[in-house]
Amino acid sequence: MLNDIELTDLRQQFPVLSQQVNDHPLIYLDNAATSQKPLCVLEAINTYYRDINANVHRASHALSAQATSAYENARDICAQFINANSSKEIIWTRGTTEAINLIANCLTTSIQAGDEIIISTLEHHANIVPWQMLAQRTGAILKVIPLLPSTDIDIQAYKQLLSDKTKLVAVSHVSNAIGTVNPIEEIITLAKQTGAKVLIDGAQAIAHWQVDVQALGCDFYVFSGHKMYGPTGIGVLWGKEEALNQLPPWQGGGEMIKTVSFAQTTYNELPFKFEAGTPNIAGAISLARAMTFLTSYDRQVLAAHEAELLAYTTAQLENMPRIKIIGAPHHRAGGVSFIMDDAHNSDVGMLLDLQGIAVRTGHHCAQPLMQSLNLSGTIRVSLAIYNTKAEIDFFIKALNELQDLL
Ligand SMILES: Cc1ncc(COP(=O)(O)O)c(C=O)c1O
Secondary structure, eight states: OOOHHHHHHHHHTOGGGGOEETTEEOEEOBTTTOOOOOHHHHHHHHHIIIIIOOOSSSOOSHHHHHHHHHHHHHHHHHHHHTTOSOGGGEEEESSHHHHHHHHHHHTTTTOOTTOEEEEETTOOGGGTHHHHHHHHHHTOEEEEEOBOTTSOBOHHHHHHHOOTTEEEEEEESBOTTTOBBOOHHHHHHHHHHHTOEEEEEOTTTTTTSOOOHHHHTOSEEEEEGGGGTSOTTOEEEEEOHHHHHTSOOSSOSSSSEEEEOSSOEEEOOTTGGGOOSSOOHHHHHHHHHHHHHHHTSOHHHHHHHHHHHHHHHHHHHHTOTTEEESOOOSSBOSEEEEEETTSOHHHHHHHHHTTTEEOEEEOTTOHHHHHHTTOSOEEEEEOOTTOOHHHHHHHHHHHHHHHHHO
């Protein structure tokens, strides 16, 4: 766990945290929605626009060369960050949602009617709807892995769903709505035995521990910059070179082509084949800065800090008679969801906000999960490296007081 001095130093790098909200110090517990940004990331955005703004890969002038070099250097940093085999495997996207849509669209021609795509009950809408749309386009069938009462994925049921018809398995590394960590190593190994491709939605994992895509053995791993201390509007599709090369391009335009004539167009190589148009240059550069920011710490210490804080939060919530925690998975990360008996989630959220405490209420873009749990929504507390035990104490005290009010 981080000691007090380290934590104070770390918090000072996030200027937004020192503000007052509703006359209280901000306690930001909505990190699964988006995390705050450290000064070095803000500076990286500023420096790019102030000093080297130019379009990439196109011009022969000095600024463009500098912008291109910073942009491609960011790709190298990202490749190292997730241990990709090559920078060619890093495709910049707008975020997790766009990365999943990219793959779903590119698979249109290789999926046949009757092929099967497996997802889980725990998925965010971003890892459901693109597959439904792919199924509608192709006649493929979407199969859903059910959950055990603990909210862990039912691996026995998953084994039964897998067959030689399975073409793709797409599951989240960590559930954004209730924090369940999925046994993705096992999920990937089993899928590979049937020859299916595997996409892992890493949106809620990437900020919390080191991800090694080669060790995982999946085909695609996707995540968003803004949930890991980077800016909005940038994210990553990592794909095995071989798997990416098998796909046709998605969007057409500049950058993704080698030659264009009215008679015929030939396409660029990886990664540019999937990056049509002017990219989010400042986004890529500053996301890479968020990655170097994270790796400047011992990531195991950061992970231990978050895990301890999450265990502390969960234990406090368990002691409150009117609070029901949702799920009891083998491994929970990032956050915990709960409801308060006889109280509306949104009332709890609003009253906490009056004390400067930011939590998320609602279905968390996981309506099928909520339906399976027979809930309309939950209250979710989600943590980041800068959260403190004192913040959790304040939150729990406020929640206790609310119980008497509502
Ligand atoms: C598990 C998961 N997948 C996908 C997404 C979509 O991410 P984005 O909106 O950044 O594209 C989110 C966002 O909350 C998420 O938590």
